[in-house]
Amino acid sequence: MHMIKLGINFLSSPLYSFTLFIVLFVLAMKRMDIVGTKKFGMGLLIFTLVVFAWMVSDPVFFSVISLPDNIPIIILNGLVFWSTWYALYKGNQNDIRIAAGEPPIEGTPENREKVWAWPNLVYTELFCIIACTIFLIVWAIFFKAPLEEPANPTWAPNPAKAPWYFLGLQEMLVYFDPWMAGVVLPVIIIIGLIAIPFIDTNPKGNGYYTFKERKFAISAFLFGWLALWVFLIQIGTFLRGPNWTFYGPFEFWDTHKVVAENNINLSEIMWIKLFGIALPKNIFVREVFGLIVTGLYLVASVPLITKKWGHKYQERMGTVRYYLMIFLILGMMSLPIKMYLRWFFNLKYILAMPEFELNL
């Protein structure tokens, strides 16, 4: 048992758990005919509950998840799991029907019948409001607010954690400059999410669930949502302890855990390690490799992607919509790329110009 726990601690380090998550995610997107069945959903639920019950029996894991801040995250994990699987299940059902030449379930004559918002919808909403109010009152009675001592501008708690819904962002900040992960990327995320209905004008999937007809759109969205947001919240909440050091789920939060994580910039790797000379004084010469890599990624990669994969989307969506989508996808993929560069090469910044507060 001890060995299994050590193995889980090892595997849940960001590099392995994130890689594992992505592999499972790609497999799930590839085999939707298995994932979107009731059998799979029930099996996964039972498996998760059994493993979770076993993990809770560990005192260290229990002490982390039973913090008042962390209980809502456990509940929300269940809700995310349920809503994602349920949508995929309904999509899979419709895909089977469409493949057999039938209309989707939402398109059958009896489901095209309409009902009045009053009382059908309003009553449901009323009951939801009452149920939520009762839930919150009971919650407030049983769990005290995790208040701390008065704020002190010269002291920070260790670990200092953002509210749980921002922990994905905080985890993202480990790999980026605050200007990037704190301002630029969040703005792109918000504007990008607002822009989705204007970029994605494909009428397929309107009014009915489907996966096969919208494979790329659904996988791209779920990747950003599940892998880059929800999953990072899990790491930030449960696996980051004092000094923002990584701790496995069964690992005691020892403040003095020593982790070697010396990070260096691309300019230092190239000039000092590869060429063996000091960093040039001129910052543009110093950062020439970072500028080239950034240019390659943001500009030169676009025609390549278009030629290899994107041309059919470009024809269907139109040039402006297509390039906006590519820009958003490149922005999204910069996070996992940056994470892997940090894990494999201890790379801090590809382009490091603290003189201009510009670090990529």
Place this chain on the structure above:
Amino acid sequence: MSDEAKTSLNRREFFSFLAVGWITFGAATAGLASLIFRFTYPNVVFEPALDFIAGVPGDYAEGVDERWKNGFGVWIYKKDGRLVAMSNICTHLGCIPTWLPAESKFKCPCHGSGYYPNGINFEGPAPRPLERFKIFRNPEGKIVVDKTKVFRYEKGEWNSDGAFIDS
């Protein structure tokens, strides 16, 4: 006829009522707005002074000294007799790093940035070293730290006048 004149307003009366009403309303709104504006400023500010007297050089042993950290947000670092005053604000996102004597490094609790005792960043996402404050001796020979003047390493300012004192 005269009764009817009393119950209805003539034009002049209507406008004077209107003016009084609007002036009252405007004054009340302005008063409320000024109260709200006043509320955005704290009644008492506990922020420490931006410069302070930090004893004499002999008070400090070699290494990092934390005595001014809680009061003024400054670490004094002494190396080979040279004293510098370091800011305790992480250059990544402005958290307060912790001094870990056992590991001999500063470590930020927010995103894991690490600094050597001299303030140079070496791990985590911090893009540049900790900032240093102006430090000088006043006529009585006492050390004065002035937080209004900042010296940044990446701008090559750590060797400038006022960035350190030799004892």
